[in-house]
Amino acid sequence: MIQDCAEITSRDNARIKYACAVRDSEKQRAADGLFFAEGPKLCLELAKSCTPRAAYATRAALDKTPELAALSPVPVAPHVAEKLAGTKSSQGVFVLFATPRPPEDLLDTARRILMLEGVQDPGNVGTLLRSAAAFGFDAVVLGPGCAAPFSPKTLRSSMGAAGRLPVVRRDDLPATITALRARGVTCLAAALYRSRPLDEAGRDFPGGVCVVIGSEGQGLRDETVKACDAAVRIPMTDRVESLNAAVAGSVLLWHFRGV
Incomplete structure (x- = not known):
């Protein structure tokens, strides 16, 4: 009324x-x-x-x-x-x-996790939140330098996905990754160098999977990549050097849907 x-x-x-x-x-x-x-x-x-x-x-x-x-x-x-x-x-x-408050034990139970580092553009963060919700991920971890999930620009890009998908902030992503791996979650960094093609990464992760994505310009920090189980890349032609963070991340999230 x-x-x-x-x-x-x-x-x-x-x-x-x-x-x-x-x-x-x-x-x-x-x-x-x-x-x-x-x-x-x-x-x-x-x-x-x-x-x-x-x-x-x-x-x-x-x-x-x-x-x-x-x-x-x-x-x-x-x-x-x-x-x-x-x-x-x-x-x-x-x-x-x-603002929704995620459960305190969220990262103790989530099986499909999206983790972002340094993704400053609200449009990219919002698109990735929307893709994570669409492909059945349980949680999103935002590291240092990421756009705020509930800013107006991010909300418009996500179409409100942050309201349906638990989002937490963490300052130390390598430590968070280490804790996830300790309980059996396979953590995969999106990186161009010293990485394997996505189609060789497999999809058998009984403990769950965490997809870790950095910004388009800077990528992930070396210490974040080293903390992960492996690094993966999306096979591409030589017509482009890289993909937009939201596009690349959405491809990865689609690949690992239902894991």
């Missing part, structure tokens, strides 16, 4: 200013355990797995998508929606969600 309250018409309204702060500041999101999402499709998808804390929508958006009434949005004037919008063309729907 639409909240029974007056439409917000001031761009300086305290609730609007706060929503913008959550949208723009990773520090604010971390401190308050909230994230900002925009657009009817994304917000309705996220509402299936995340708890909405506050919602705002224009009356035109509500007329166009009646299902949004389930989020109990506060009506906002079009010029207020323009302030809330993180994109050039506002869709008139904005929601603050509670």
Whole structure:
């Protein structure tokens, strides 16, 4: 239902200013355990797995998508929606969600894990989260230098996958890899050098598999690669030197689906 309250018409309204702060500041999101999402499709998808804390929508958006009434949005004037919008063309729907908290023992039980190091581009991180969810992975580990999973740009690229797939941060990826290997998870680094072709890597990993991917420009650090069981590469023609991190990672995730 639409909240029974007056439409917000001031761009300086305290609730609007706060929503913008959550949208723009990773520090604010971390401190308050909230994230900002925009657009009817994304917000309705996220509402299936995340708890909405506050919602705002224009009356035109509500007329166009009646299902949004389930989020109990506060009506906002079009010029207020323009302030809330993180994109050039506002869709008139904005929601603050509670950030999901993954289980503390997540990495003690997950069998299919995606691990990223230094993937700074939100579009790449979002695409990889979406691919991980699509191909049945259980968890994602973000190492140093990775884009925030609940930033607006990452959320748009992932289509809300971070809300459905547990995501954890780890500062020491070699140590995390060592711990995973100790419980039988096979850890495979995506690397061009001293690596075997993907089709020779096999798919028989009874303890599970962790796919470790670095940025397109820098790749993985040597110590991260050395911590893994092996390094693998995607066979390619000599027409290109490398693949975009999101493309390469998605190919690897597809290859190891169902392991």
